[in-house]
Amino acid sequence: MSLPYYSKKLDIGGPKEAAILFYLPEIKKAIGHIISKNIGHIPPPHIESIISSYEFANHSVYLGKEGTKIWTKTIETYFKYIKLVVDQGKINELYQIYLISMEHLREGQEDLFYCEEQIESSKNKDPEIKLRLMLDKYHSLYEKNIRYSINIASYCLDLITTHKDIKSKSLDEYCVNDDLSYKIGKIENGITKCKLDLINRILLKGLDPHIKNAASHKGIEYGINGNLILKDRDWNKEFSLTELTRIVEEAEINFNAQGASIVLFAFEYFDKVDPKINKLYYSLKGLRSLIDAEIKNAYFIPKDINFIDDKYIVIDVEKIAGFDSTSELMGNIEGKRFYSQRPKLNTNDQALRIILYIAHFKTNFKECTVNVLDYNDKKIGIFRVNLEKWTKIIQTKYSFSDLEPYVIENNVQK
Incomplete structure (x- = not known):
């Protein structure tokens, strides 16, 4: 699973394909030694979120080159804990924590992205407004994102120190109920x-x-000169916009690195997890979130996702304008030129991609339907399959001819 906030933010003056080509060598150099697998084999959009988090740290306004050092060292430290606990045979517990944490993180990501949009739209507003929006972003990072991204590291350290929480709390309680301040203390x-x-x-x-x-x-x-005075019981401190922004940037780089760490964890250890629990989602809420993200990755706009009677998945998607013909991609990224062509999208293949993605989750649903809508919300195609059969078939070596007999309906135009 990737972190959608950073995939959305990936913007270095060119398309994502160019960003991957440009930054992947730097990523390998910085953290390639941390895992045994080749980082270059991490599929999009997962590598996109790592690249975007690195890019943010690399271009830190207030920390400069120190931002990249913090990012790298945080991932190294996070993975040091993971390896110690994996050696103790706790990989299944870590993976369950990963699933629970990612489910809550995806909600936190939406909140964080909203905060970022508010800050971007406030550039010409009063410093007091900017300060308050920056504080809102800090709260989102703290309570709705790092609170969950830190779970694996926190669990590892608790296991090493034999903390009472390991035995007294279920993994759900451990990951969700405790706030970040408590985890920091531990x-x-x-x-x-x-x-x-x-x-x-x-x-x-x-x-x-x-x-x-x-x-x-x-x-x-609000103090003099537009500064912000923050109070907490017997503590109070005054912050300028610059001071508060620096702290928020430090917290965001920290979150960047923790997010990269848990994506790397899943990539490194997924095939070592007990097959009984190595699913890719924790609940239907999590499955919905993953399908929503894959719809966007397939260059559709998600309109509706329904789970009906524990038997049927029905999805409505809308075509995106601008992909009905071949387009050229060209430009410069930090002085390096790039050029490539993006082919016309095949709508049938886009819908097929979504259904295959869902089939890999090994769900118990019987059927999956993708309704394709045009730009005016008019239905222009239906792709419906026997998901139960598809799910079984794709666990083996297969070709589309093996799946085709179990296509119930498909009139989606190519």
Whole structure:
């Protein structure tokens, strides 16, 4: 699973295909040694989210080159914990934590992207408004994103230190119920208890419970010169827009790195997980979110996704304008020229891609229907299959001729 916020943000003056070609060598150099598999084999859009997070750290406004160092060191530290726990035979537990965390992260990603849009639209507004929006983004990073991205590292450290939470809480309770401030306290205590090097605190970079509490409890006042005064019980501090933006940037780079770490974790260890639990989603809510993301990856606009009577999946998608003919991609990225052609999209193949994607999830649904709509919401095609049969067939070596007998209806134009 990828982090959609960063896939959306991937914008370096050219198409995503060019971004992958340009940044992949740098990514390999920075973190290629961390996992045993070839990072270059990570499929889009998963590699896109890693590249985008690296690109953000690499172009840090307030941290400069230090941003990339923080990003790299955070991933190294995160994976150090993962490897220790994998060696203890806890890979199945880590994978379940990954599924639970990603399900909640996808919601947090939407909130974070909304905060980013608000900040982008406030560039010409008063500093007080910008400060408040920056604080909203910090709260989103803290409570709705890092709260879940840190779960695997937190669990690993708790296991190493034999923390009581390991036995007293279910994985659901562990991942979802505890807030980030509690997890921060556990990590700090674990680092002290294990006498770990202080570099391990890099997982807490940019995280300040006082700032989060001030944002949550409205402990905010405006001081002189447009500064923001934040208050939390017996703590208060004044921040300029520059100071607060730097802290938010540190927290975002931290989240970038944690997000990259959990994507790498899934890529490295998925084939080692017990087949009984190595599904790709935790609940129907998570499955819906994954299908929504794949619809976008197939260059459709998702309109509706319905699960009916635990038997049928019915999906409505809309064609995107501009893909009915071949288009040329050309330009410069940091002085390097690129040129490629993007072929005309085959609508039938786009719909097929979505159904095959769902079939790989090994669900118990009987049928899957993709309704294709034009730009005016008029239905222009239906692709319906026996999903139960397709799911079984694609677990083996197959060709489309094996699947074709179980196509119930297909009138989608190519």
